[in-house]
Amino acid sequence: MGAQAKVYKRRIKSVSATKKITKAMEMIAASRVVKAQRRVAASTPYATELTRAVGAVAKGSTTQHALTTESENPTRAAVLLITSDRGLAGGYSSNVIKAAEELTERLTREGKEVDAYIVGRKGVAYYSFRERKVTESWGGFTDNPTYADAKKIAGPLIEAVLKDTADGGVDELHIVFTEFVSMLTQTPVQDRLLPLSLEEKAEEQEKKGEILPLFDFEPSSEDVLDALLPRYVEARIYNALLQAAASKHAATRRAMKSATDNADELIKSLTRLANAARQADITQEISEIVGGASALADASAGSD
């Protein structure tokens, strides 16, 4: 075999090996998306009931709470950015980081200082590469977040919101994550979690056509609100984590699918080239033999 044909054969082999890997990763990601989607669905009843309860308190009382009062002159905001620990997911992490950058810029324009809270090593790497300050970061669970993880994240955030701005607290809490719309579409979203507008919540509930009765609060509406709001924030963060995980797996699946397709293309064109090289080798060999034979015939004819 000619040298060129051998080189092509070797490259085909290596691309085929890569293709096998990407194909396997694609299938793993596909099964994880389904699992992650199921977890999003399993967490929905809790979130719905909690939102309903918040709506009920909003309607039934005029209670004010630190987590629901707008600061008159907000000067600091916390941004919680949810990225993933691992790459190989196409533009997943960079898209959500871009959304966070936009939000940060907008908040800075409004004259607010921005504290960054980051979930996932990709986001942390982005910030530390640019030597930007990260107030707090978490990682290691982005593929499979649990409620305990959401609690861990919510704790310091709620504390920061409750603290006075002068003592390093924040006035607003924003969250940036990737919403899982469908298997093919995942969009980065920016959302303000706190302060929570109770009136809005009550209106939302009414729009859904659900008329909430006047509740009896046990022990009192203040205490209920006190207990309810942190849970609400936790549930929202938990939901965001789950959606982000599902989105990440979907993005990985898509990226790996296109990698597999590319490998297919590459194998096809390399096979063509290898065939051409082999044909060229054969043609050359034939012409060498023919050339040699005719030279021999010429030589023997001359000696006669």
Place this chain on the structure above:
Amino acid sequence: MAAELQVEMVAADRSVWSGAATLVIARTTSGDIGVMPGHQPLLGVLESGPVTIRSVDGGTVVAAVHGGFISFSDDKLSLLAEVAELSDEIDVKRAERALERAKSEADAAAERRADVRLRAVAGAH
């Protein structure tokens, strides 16, 4: 009037139990409360403790609930908890071990959790 209420017990990551019941007893921060059909709308904060549900077929369901809320309106009752387990899901041996360990390590929160689980199991028998 059909004297029954629809109960939904949901934990943060799953739906634990749902069905029709005639009576639900839960412990709120201001004491035990029993809810029967036709109760006035209620929203309360739950303490960690066992919740007893008397279902329409006469059976009793006991669950260990760790913090959360009870909300009732229009004969629909929802129990929201970060963690909730039915008594027959609880591994008694494991809970006992956890209780021992929590006592020796003086971990009050873990001790209470294990205690609630064991009480829920005891209530089921």
